[in-house]
Amino acid sequence: MALLPTIWTIGHSTRPIGEFIELLRAHSINLLVDVRTVPRSGHNPQFNSETLAETLREASLTYLHMPALGGLRKARKDSSNDGWRNASFRGYADYMQQDEFRNALEALMTHGRQGSLA
Incomplete structure (x- = not known):
């Protein structure tokens, strides 16, 4: 790993x-x-x-x-993240389940392995 x-x-x-x-x-x-x-x-x-x-x-x-990691995401009508009362948080949780977010997160981690970042 x-x-x-x-x-x-x-x-x-x-x-x-x-x-x-x-x-x-x-x-x-x-x-x-x-x-x-x-x-x-x-x-x-x-x-x-x-x-x-x-x-x-x-x-x-x-x-x-890297705006693909940013917020301002809309909650899906069929959201499984109904534990979030705040629609913005629910929208971001929904977005985190998509390939676009996973790919951006992996790119961020790759950059992090190459040097110190914030």
Whole structure:
């Protein structure tokens, strides 16, 4: 069995971009995988995908957008995940059962085996 990679999580909140980059560096993360379905922030434009990718590149870090891992999924009418009261969570649980999600998760794990990522 292949070793499972360590995949860190991070959120940008309202922090300055420099602080965000320092958090990545503090954990030796060299690849940031953006799983947001809509990779934009109305209040923090430094975290819009184009700006973030460029800033990370300038800091010798890599940016990868993987929206196939993101949220905003609709629940199926025939959902078997009826334990979720929140329709968004139920929709994501339904989506996690599809090949598109499994393929994206496997791609994420492959990246994780090649280096430290968040």
